[in-house]
Amino acid sequence: MPLNYPTPSLPRRMACWLYEGMLLFGVVFIAGYLFGTLSQTKNAMDNRHALQAFLFVVFGIYFVWLWSKGQTLAMKTWHIRVLDLSGRPLTQGRALLRYLWSWLWFMPPLGVSWVFALTGGEAFVIIMGWVAxxxxxxxxxxxxQFWHDALAGTQLVDVSPPKP
Known part of the structure; x- marks a missing residue:
């Protein structure tokens, strides 16, 4: 039974989502550098699928670890916290489940783009349309709440400081 915590507004959650994406550039840069160095990859297209799998795991570690602590850096900035439906911090198992369900943001349009062999611009439009x-x-x-949170048994809550 969910406790009645206030849900952050959709514009605030999407602003947090965009900020998270910007912060992930740093994670991708470091992980990509590490992967390229360890695999001795000289061309970006070599080992592309292995790099994608590596990034999937790195993102999983990043999100599961931070969500089980309650917040990512972007969530701290926007005063949003992730909890289970009882109002407790997520276990690592629940955070992993949320991570897997969160791929619903991207997998359907990526699948469509792959099936129809869409180019970069077309795929971008499909992805952004699906995100919206x-x-x-x-x-x-x-x-x-977002539907991946409902499926994972989690909730985003507003933890803004009280206004004077």
Missing amino acids: IWAILSRFHPRQ
């Missing part, structure tokens, strides 16, 4: 649809679908959740 996925975000708007949260309006149909009883507590305005």
Whole structure:
């Protein structure tokens, strides 16, 4: 039974989402450098699928570790916390489940792009369109939560400091 914590507004959650994406550039840079160095990859297209799998694991470690502590850096900035439905911090298992379900932000449009062999610009439009649809679908959740949170048994809550 979910406790009644306030849900952050959709614009605030999406701003946090965008900020998280910017911060992930640093994670990708360091992980890509480490992968390239350890695998002695000279061309970016060599070992592409191995790099993608490596980044999937690195992102998983990053998010599971920080979500099990309650917040990523972007979430701290936007005063958003992730909890289970009882209001407790996530276990690592629950955080992993949330990580896997969160790929619903990207896997459907990436699958469509792959099946129809879409180019970069076309794929970008499909991905951004799906992201907008996925975000708007949260309006149909009883507590305005994202659907991957509902599937994972988690919730984003507003932890803004009280206003004077």
